[in-house]
Amino acid sequence: MSDETVLLEMNHVRKEFPGVIALKDVSLRLRAGEVHALLGENGAGKSTLIKVLGGIYTANAGEIRINGKPVSIHSVQDAHHNGISVIHQELVLVPHMTIAENIYLGREPVKGNRAVDFRIMNSEVKSILESFELEMKPDEEVSSLTIAQQQMVEIIKALSFNAKILVMDEPTSSLSEKDVGFLFDTIRKLKTQGVGIIYISHRMSELKQITDRITVIRDGEYIGTRDTAAASTDELIAMMVGRQLTNYYTRDFGTPGEPVLEVRNLSDGKVLKDISFSLRKGEILGFAGLVGAGRSELMKAIFGLWPFTGGEILVKGKNVTIRNPDDAMRLGLVLVPESRKLEAIYPEMSVMFNITLKTLKEFIKGLFVDHEKEKAITREQVETMAIKTPSYSQTTGNLSGGNQQKVVIGRWLATKPGILILDEPTKGVDVGAKAEIYGIMNSLVKQGVSIIMISSELPEVINMADRVIVMSAGRITACLPRESLSQEEIMKHATQFII
């Protein structure tokens, strides 16, 4: 392909933060009409590169060219003027504003008397929402939307700029399959219009499906660019992690023991319908289903975070009442939530603070704080989870997205639970870290811990679980033993009440 088709060039970009060189020397060439993946481990520098392009950070060195001409981008407005629109990894919508207000933020249509023209705004957004077949209203407040819906609003907002260069930083991390389908259709349409798209995702299958080329970066350095069709997953993983990754799934299957958690006829009068199941000692019980099947609500109900109207919960054979997470923790039961960003991270606090939040009792006795113990708890989690941080005192919000997730998982592991519920534990986590998390899960169950794993990634459920419960529309539709697990079998039960 000739150089004329190069829409965007980022050359030798360098970006330093205090104590961290996020980008040492990264280059990227994006062609018109191509979908170009940016691939790399957690903390490799993907989001930072995108923030340089989007005007959120200014690089310490390097240049950006559009259609061959050098441009200077020092603000989000500069980026928009240069035809660049970015969907960031962290949602940046204003919660108490409506969908339409968020989409038009800073460029609201005005009437003759300079007042904002809400009628035009709402009617335009209404037609966009309809064209995406989304059941949302323009004047709905963003705070009342689910995370998946908020993500769709972000996507629509980015599209509404009619950008020539569109960047998506993990856009599908909480979307349902249907929404992913819409997103991919939209991407294909934009390609034919000559839009260049930079696409970041840790899901290899998505990259294979939607991208034309893949650029890999590692530790802030450019590693290489490949045509997607010609690149094997093994090669890409080796480029990402700098070595061949063997033993992706680690699992030594044993014979699970007696039931440690039993749920009987649990209903909440809304989402959950007559749920019964049991979890045995030393087993990994997978929970599969489509987004919205009620899996997260069920786990929250068990953990005291979601009210239910009927049913009972037994821990180690005894009937228990769990009114809140503290009750649950006293029973040795913990839940690592799915939307860790919203439900769990204190971004402005240190890594040590976030990791030790649930184990304070172990090192604070009255007025005395045992700092050595506090550090030891932090060190254990930073090491076992391989959390990439320059120090324990680093502000957690400055870690890469995936590393923030590991901090939250580490917080709960530090409590040494007997029953661990993980809601999408590997979402947004790179392949190397995924393998680490599988390894940790395996060693925990070997020590007699029991794990419930909600996951939308079928291969991981199939490879890691002793049994898999499938949910659809708030009901359990199957409980499959390991021997009869396949993607087809799970999907059949996952769509039972829907199709």
Ligand SMILES: Nc1ncnc2c1ncn2[C@@H]1O[C@H](COP(=O)(O)OP(=O)(O)OP(=O)(O)O)[C@@H](O)[C@H]1O
């Ligand atoms: N504002 C900041 N202050 C300090 N360090 C930062 C800041 N933003 C990013 N970093 C650091 O820069 C490095 C690259 O982070 P970045 O968010 O770009 O990674 P990423 O490739 O997007 O990872 P992920 O897949 O986890 O989202 C990390 O070490 C991160 O801790």
Ligand SMILES: [Mg+2]
């Ligand atoms: Mg990122």
